[in-house]
Amino acid sequence: MLASAPAADPTSDAFNNDCPGRTVISHIASRWGILVLAALRDGPLRFSAIRDRIDGISEKMLAQNLRLMVRDGLVDRAVEPTAPPQVSYALTPLGDELTVPLQGMLDWVALRAHDIVAAQDRYDRSHPAG
Amino acid sequence: MLASAPAADPTSDAFNNDCPGRTVISHIASRWGILVLAALRDGPLRFSAIRDRIDGISEKMLAQNLRLMVRDGLVDRAVEPTAPPQVSYALTPLGDELTVPLQGMLDWVALRAHDIVAAQDRYDRSHPAG
Numbered sequence: 001m002l003a004s005a006p007a008a009d010p011t012s013d014a015f016n017n018d019c020p021g022r023t024v025i026s027h028i029a030s031r032w033g034i035l036v037l038a039a040l041r042d043g044p045l046r047f048s049a050i051r052d053r054i055d056g057i058s059e060k061m062l063a064q065n066l067r068l069m070v071r072d073g074l075v076d077r078a079v080e081p082t083a084p085p086q087v088s089y090a091l092t093p094l095g096d097e098l099t100v101p102l103q104g105m106l107d108w109v110a111l112r113a114h115d116i117v118a119a120q121d122r123y124d125r126s127h128p129a130g
Numbered sequence: 131m132l133a134s135a136p137a138a139d140p141t142s143d144a145f146n147n148d149c150p151g152r153t154v155i156s157h158i159a160s161r162w163g164i165l166v167l168a169a170l171r172d173g174p175l176r177f178s179a180i181r182d183r184i185d186g187i188s189e190k191m192l193a194q195n196l197r198l199m200v201r202d203g204l205v206d207r208a209v210e211p212t213a214p215p216q217v218s219y220a221l222t223p224l225g226d227e228l229t230v231p232l233q234g235m236l237d238w239v240a241l242r243a244h245d246i247v248a249a250q251d252r253y254d255r256s257h258p259a260g
Contacts, residue, residue: 015165016185025164025239034155035145055146073249094245101238104231109155115224119203 027068032057034102036065037091040075041099044090074098158204162187162195164232167221170205171229174220204228 016022027033032054039045039053051062066089069075074095080086091099146152158164162184169175169183181192196219199205204225210216221229 015169015183025236028235028239030160039145053145071250071253072246073253074246094242094249097242098238101231101234104234105158106155108228108231109158112224112227116202116204119224120201123201123203 027065027072028074028098028102030065032061032065033069034106036062036069037074037095037099037102038106040089040091040095041103044078044088046086046088050089069095158228158232160195162191163199164236166192166195166199167204167225167229167232168236170219170221170225171233174208174218176216176218180219199225 028037035054035057036050039050045053047059047062047066050066051057051059054062066075066077070077070089073092076090076092078088078090080088158167165184165187166180169180175183177189177192177196180196181187181189184192196205196207200207200219203222206220206222208218208220210218
């Protein structure tokens with residue numbers, strides 16, 4: 001899908017607007033989408049537990065991201081028969097599979113975060129605001 | 131950085147709002163950020179060539195994404211001494227390194243795009259609008 005020549009099959013060419021992979025990328029490849037998948041990696045969690053795990057996420061953003069990922073078949077929503085009923089979320093086998101390449105990207109970010117912050121500092125010193 | 135217990139060092143815990151990795155994730159993990167990095171994977175390109183490669187990106191979004199990635203140290207901006215001067219963009223060694231885990235994620239999306247579209251169809255049939 002990343003061949004430098006445009007692929008014949010638009011469904012496998014992420015550069016093409018009509019590629020279904022584009023939609024998927026836009027759901028996964030959001031700051032919150034990645035963190036929601038990562039939060040569920042170790043097992044099912046209730047809505048409130050995901051919210052508490054991800055510093056700074058609003059309930060609205062979390063609900064929106066979960067809905068998209070349930071629709072994509074990456075996350076399962078289950079209503080527990082408790083009183084009051086509790087809603088919990090878990091990765092599907094498809095979502096679980098995605099955590100493997102996702103982890104590769106997060107590991108890289110963790111490894112290089114300091115290099116990137118240093119680059120940002122250099123940039124900001126050579127591009128003063130105003 | 132994805133251990134289930136909060137990490138002691140906030141700089142390596144993506145769940146923490148103060149983690150520098152969070153900022154990096156928000157630059158890379160955007161639909162356009164991923165596609166810009168992927169477009170540059172095979173070599174330097176001029177602004178107009180990147181725009182043409184990525185179906186549907188606006189010049190404004192492309193300029194914004196490139197500026198963030200230059201600041202992050204992932205992309206180099208070079209002014210070619212032609213008349214008129216041309217601006218070209220290339221991955222830095224750091225940006226090039228990132229394309230490895232990124233490719234893993236894009237390969238997965240290409241492999242599973244049809245499963246995800248099928249899940250979306252199932253969801254939409256069982257959640258009719260209105």
